[in-house]
Amino acid sequence: MSSTKIHLNKAAFTISAPDIRRLPEDSGIEVAFAGRSNAGKSSALNTLTNQRGLARISKTPGRTQLINVFEVAQNRRLIDLPGYGFAKVPLEMKKKWQKALGEYLEKRKSLKGLVVLMDIRHPLKDLDMDLIQWAADSELPVLALLTKCDKLSQGKRSAEVLAVKKKLSSLNADIRVQAFSSLKYTGSEQADAIICEWLEQEAQDYELPEEDEFENVDESDEFID
Template identity: 85%
Template sequence: MSSTAIHLSKATFTLSAPDIRRLPADSGIEVAFAGRSNAGKSSALNTLTNQRSLARTSKTPGRTQLINIFEIAENKRLVDLPGYGFAKVPMEMKKKWQKALGEYLEKRECLKGLVILMDIRHPLKDLDMDLIQWAADGDLPVLALLTKSDKLSQGKVSAQVHFVKKELAALNADIKVQAFSSLKRTGSEQADKVICDWFQDENIQALSESSEAPLTEE
């Protein structure tokens, strides 16, 4: 765990909201987790908070239908955003999820860092790139976690991390990339430090009100 005063293990569930109008006051600091519906987002949240069932996991991708808020300290929150992309759900439901995700990204001014989770075997899909580009344009720091790294050999893991870093370097933005495995806890200590540092940094520039959320329905 990080040596900072922030401890992700103190995360407690606060509420689930269908849209930003039901969220806590837009103040303090929030770090949001986003990713395709099959990227292992809930498992990563449970691993980073060292809790087995803080975020609900399912064998069926796309179960995160709401914006879920977890408080780790006063005015400091982790946010589990609806998954995008893969989920096999009715189109109307998918559109509703996408709207909630887009509104949060566009309008939530207390958002100070974005953790984007991608299956290491299939990184940088179109919606992933749209989201990363949007964050870069808004000077929002990004931690790209390449999940399920336990499914590849160490050599292939290193190659994928190098590939993603090279692709994102052109954005000239604050983007960190690392391999991650919820099963083996690979990368959890490094990710913990990045996220805790975001919560400690009160000087991270707020998002521009004119930023536009990038996600549209596939």
């Protein structure tokens, strides 16, 4: 375990990059946030860092078009990846986002944990499963955040969490599932603890698979709702 004590509220914007070649040096530890464009990714980042304006929030899903980097401590970063799935933007732009996301996942050695955000009312869509399956195959720990849980009753919320846990248990991977609400701060303490645990570990080389099936998705079909 690293001696570096992480506090997510120390996060500060560093750079927005169109691809991994413009990112900071591939060293240290990064935790990436990924999800469909309407999953509330920016809101979750702001809640977890206790900074209202850290990640830009738009009423139009899909505004995260670049890889956004936030430094939490020296050589410890949060990465906001381009959203996938929902955004109503030209297909060529979606392909560009897909390439940047897939390339990051495949090649970035400092990636040590993946937060996959899904609307609790519509979890585990095909691209969500592709991403989680990739992480499982790569032995990368996953935190599945089921966002917007304030929109469900307590009973329904618990049932959805259990259903997602049951489905993902078949992957036999390090996957934790947590109901989350940016509005009510539900699950924020638990998510904070998991993310800080990842960021506080000692940096080690991470071996990635030779091919990334997530990068080979047929964008012409998968990115249209």
